[in-house]
Amino acid sequence: MTTPAEPRGLAKAVADRLLKAKRLNALLTPARELRQALEAQAKGAHPSGVLYGMPVAVKDNICTLEFTTTCGSKILEGYRSPYEATVVTKLKAAGALIAGKTNCDEFAMGSSTEHSAYGRTYHPLEKARVPGGSSGGSAALVAAGAVPAALGSDTGGSVRQPASFCGVVGIKPTYGRVSRYGLVAFGSSLDQIGVFGRSVHDAARVLSVISGRDPRDSTCENRDPLRLPTVPESLQGFVIGIPREYFPPDLDPGVRRACERAIRLLKELGAAVREVSLPHTPYAIPTYYIIAPAEASSNLARYDGVRYGPRFNGAADVRALYRSTRGEGFGPEVRRRILVGTYVLSSGYYEAYYRKAQQVRALIAQDFRHVFDRGVDLVFTPTAPSPAFKAGEKLDDPVAMYLADIFTVTANLSGLPAMSLPIGRVKGLPVGGQFIGQAFMEDDMIEAAYALERAVPATEEA
Ligand code: GLN
Numbered sequence: 001m002t003t004p005a006e007p008r009g010l011a012k013a014v015a016d017r018l019l020k021a022k023r024l025n026a027l028l029t030p031a032r033e034l035r036q037a038l039e040a041q042a043k044g045a046h047p048s049g050v051l052y053g054m055p056v057a058v059k060d061n062i063c064t065l066e067f068t069t070t071c072g073s074k075i076l077e078g079y080r081s082p083y084e085a086t087v088v089t090k091l092k093a094a095g096a097l098i099a100g101k102t103n104c105d106e107f108a109m110g111s112s113t114e115h116s117a118y119g120r121t122y123h124p125l126e127k128a129r130v131p132g133g134s135s136g137g138s139a140a141l142v143a144a145g146a147v148p149a150a151l152g153s154d155t156g157g158s159v160r161q162p163a164s165f166c167g168v169v170g171i172k173p174t175y176g177r178v179s180r181y182g183l184v185a186f187g188s189s190l191d192q193i194g195v196f197g198r199s200v201h202d203a204a205r206v207l208s209v210i211s212g213r214d215p216r217d218s219t220c221e222n223r224d225p226l227r228l229p230t231v232p233e234s235l236q237g238f239v240i241g242i243p244r245e246y247f248p249p250d251l252d253p254g255v256r257r258a259c260e261r262a263i264r265l266l267k268e269l270g271a272a273v274r275e276v277s278l279p280h281t282p283y284a285i286p287t288y289y290i291i292a293p294a295e296a297s298s299n300l301a302r303y304d305g306v307r308y309g310p311r312f313n314g315a316a317d318v319r320a321l322y323r324s325t326r327g328e329g330f331g332p333e334v335r336r337r338i339l340v341g342t343y344v345l346s347s348g349y350y351e352a353y354y355r356k357a358q359q360v361r362a363l364i365a366q367d368f369r370h371v372f373d374r375g376v377d378l379v380f381t382p383t384a385p386s387p388a389f390k391a392g393e394k395l396d397d398p399v400a401m402y403l404a405d406i407f408t409v410t411a412n413l414s415g416l417p418a419m420s421l422p423i424g425r426v427k428g429l430p431v432g433g434q435f436i437g438q439a440f441m442e443d444d445m446i447e448a449a450y451a452l453e454r455a456v457p458a459t460e461e462a
Pocket of ligand 1: 108109110111133134153154155156157158159186292405
């Protein structure tokens, strides 16, 4: 983009590109703040860093010092974190420039980026459609070419599903591969920070920079950063499982065609392809939508108008303060999750819902173990049951919205790495294919994705 000697030119070029994408409402950072922050970072950036000069946009639920962190919520309007996330520190140390904060569903709850207090993000190809969610701002900016890579968070598919809708690559690492320090908690046992890129390589190299041990997060594994595989000549020796439960009769016909074409290409590349079964898949959505709200209701108890963000005034006592702050500060979807979560955790219902969901979660993870124990290296599936849907289409029907996550929540419930890459178009709209890998075997998944990416006509109709 520019030579290391011109940090100012670099900062300006990055800001100009981002501001050109303004029509998408994908970036929450105001222009002036962005310019200043980019200039300051470019001056200090390490010219020998492996990501020197690379702008990386960051979802607004990841804490930064230069920018506010609102999580797309009114309850954190204007909030500035006193510390930054480990992933952000690692990106800067590698020479990357943090290119502002991206729009998202409030507290990462949603599948369309329509649940943001700051307005919806538009699909980069068709304004009437959604970019997916909850990391829709990050996906849209990468798809529009404003930044080569961006960070998102994936609790139930929020990196992979918007990557699929926008036609970019999205990787969710194994639970524990990347530090969650400074990621605003939603469902702590499911959350991982993930990466968007224009190509498998861009996403993978950013992932390798942010991965690895962090003494500040005890759930982050004590491992070296991910080492990137090389682009393989063929997929000889790979066994790829196709789970029949991920191809239900009501799957969008265009998505099915794109997946079938991708499977043919995987075979041509030399992989052995086998049909497999993950029998507990039908229970994944109800299980996820008990566990995620339960954890959210506990994590979101801290927003009380005392410790973070604005306080909604006029309260006579402390209870009234909580009530007015939380009542006015949280949007309808977040309130719904807190209510559901509190309900499933309350005495009398805990056994019937929460404990049962944990038991089913174990069965879903066991399904994958069985398949991997029988010699399968990777599973291949559609990322989402349809291409990008229209704005407003599912907004009044939460269950329809939840069903958009049917193929992605299983990897979070099992802690496994998974990624989406573009495998074709349906009526001009991108379709993603998903690989799910074995724990801490991101390298296998990335290797297969490198090969498929080169073979698949990703921007052609399937
Ligand atoms: N769409 C899912 C939900 O609403 C997943 C969200 C996410 O991964 N952050 O919970």
